[in-house]
Amino acid sequence: MRAISTLVLSAAAIVATALPAAAQVDAAVALAPQGRLEARGAAVTVPVRVMCQKGATGSLWVQVTQNVRGELAIGDKYTPSVPCTGQYQRIDVTVVSRTKAFRQGVAFTSASLNVYLPPDQSNTVEEDREMMLVR
Known part of the structure; x- marks a missing residue:
């Protein structure tokens, strides 16, 4: 019985590795090096380039964190x-702080x-990158 179980598991593993993985669709995302503070730091406008x-x-999904x-x-x-055209598209994403106001300086953005x-x-x-927040 143990030999049959081992044979079945081995066969299943071989079949699983032989099956093609689901194809991936072309996509890319790039964050700009600089974001713009809005409403005295209540929010940041983050320029993002997307391609799909x-x-x-x-x-x-965009997140901004700053000390x-x-x-x-x-x-x-x-x-x-987001627009999927096969070409890069610029999208300005406005991220509102959930905790305290953002300030001029470096923030971590994802x-x-x-x-x-x-x-x-x-x-x-x-x-993921460091982004300079400016007014």
Whole structure:
């Protein structure tokens, strides 16, 4: 019985590795090196360039975190739909702080682009970088 179980598991492993993985759809995300403070630091406008394959659907999540005098100013924004044209598109994402006001200076910024092309192609691309916040 043990030999049969081992044989079945081995066969299943071989079949699983032989099956092609779901194809990935073309996608890219790039954060600008500079963001603009809005409303006395209540928010930051983050320029993002996104590219996803024509015919796909994409969504974007951006987060900004900054150390402000020993406390964190944190905000994030989900954009449920981004243009997928096969070319880079600029999107300005306004991130509102959930904690305290952002200030001029360096902040850490993350972006995640999720793309889906029916029937079964998908991809997630991310970028993290330091961003200078200016007025």
